Amino acid sequence: MNKTIELEKQDMMNICRGAGFFASGGGGSVEQTHDMIENIWDTKKLPDKKAVILHQAETIPDDACLVSSAMIGSPDALKATLNWCKYASVNSVKTLSKKIGKDIDYLVAVETGSVNITIPMLVSAITGLPYVDCTGTPRSVPKLQNTTYAVGGVSSSPAVFANDQLDSTTQYIVSEGVVKVDSLARNIIENQKFNQIAGFSNFVMTGAEMKKTGSLGCVTMAKELGEALNSAKVQKNSPFEVIHSYLLKNNRQSYLIGKGIIQEIKTVNAGGFDTLNITIKTKNDILTVVALNENLIVWSDKKSSPVAMAPDLISYIDTNYRTYSNANIKEKQEIMIIVSQATKIMRQAELITSFLEEINKLGYYGPYIPVEEINK
Secondary structure, eight states: OOSEEEOOHHHHHHHHHHHHHHTTTOSSOHHHHHHHHHHHTOTTTSTTOOOOEEEOGGGSOTTOEEEEEEEEEOHHHHTTOSSTTHHHHHHHHHHHHHHHTSOOOEEEOSSSSHHHHHHHHHHHHHHOOOEESEESOSSOOSSGGGSHHHHTTOOOOSEEEEOSSTTOOEEEEOOSSHHHHHHHHHHHHHSTTTTTEEEEEEEEEEHHHHHHHSEETHHHHHHHHHHHHHHHHHHTOOHHHHHHHHHHHTTOOEEEEEEEEEEEEEEEEETTEEEEEEEEEESSOEEEEEEESEEEEEEETTOSSOSEETTSEEEEEOTTSOEEOTTTOOTTOEEEEEEEOOOGGGGOHHHHHHHHHHHHHTTOOSOOOOHHHHTO
16 A cells, blocks of 8 residues: 555545545535535635645654644534635644644544545645544544544643634633543534634644554545445445445445435534434334434334444435435435444444443433344
């Protein structure tokens, strides 16, 4: 494998399509991410675009300085941003660099979701900072404490928030503990100057810490799945079979639990979250997906226990090979629901506990049951 890759426009599109699946309903609108990539490659909107170079994690010096670059908040609010996140993302990174008194050497993603796997590419295209093939989790997650960086001991503080204006309003915080930082983040973005969304930079780490705590290779994973879906569309292969085959090569099981029509989407926006109940009528049953930005649990009206639950994936795709998040599905849309085995790193006891804490708030008080046990 090449140690570095210069990402072209189609590479970025493939990364977003693949990340849209791995995001498990979260990660922001896949369609909006495609628009962001079009803007990156539009010479009128970004006339001095820099090459976006993706580096393999093992090549990064142990003493290098890395930070995560992301957007945090409500996916619905993200769709209303005026400047395609370019000021929010870049200004948060630049402000964090000034505050810590260090030059930043590399960027990493905070999660594997369409928007937050793209934000470091956007910052790279504007600043020239290189991007590392590493994320904070192989899926999208509701909170910072659900990331492998946090579980691995990387401090989530200091952190910088910026709104999406040329002269961004920024907020710098230093606090103990990832739970406290996440809570402060939610308070900040509820301020009217942020309006439920912000560019967000934190998880300052060394190259050695990144290799120890990061979810390595997730950008490539998203790119490969996106490429496989593109090829399947040309060859008219089943979207599910393509996904199933790709995951199986990586020792992960997946299951098509239904194909049907979205009957209803109930959404509440608060505290930087979209809390959703999505009802899907299939040929054999009615599925209900419950989400906190990301899909956390899915039920069937034919079963007394869940069909799948986080950290395992609950993902959408349609027959045109398009992946979807909760930010761009619609009522009356036909959709396929695929549940998949989480990676080994996501099944650490501490991460399972952190997901169960969120799932408990949605009304489920039982244990975590791996998707392969539920569907065997």
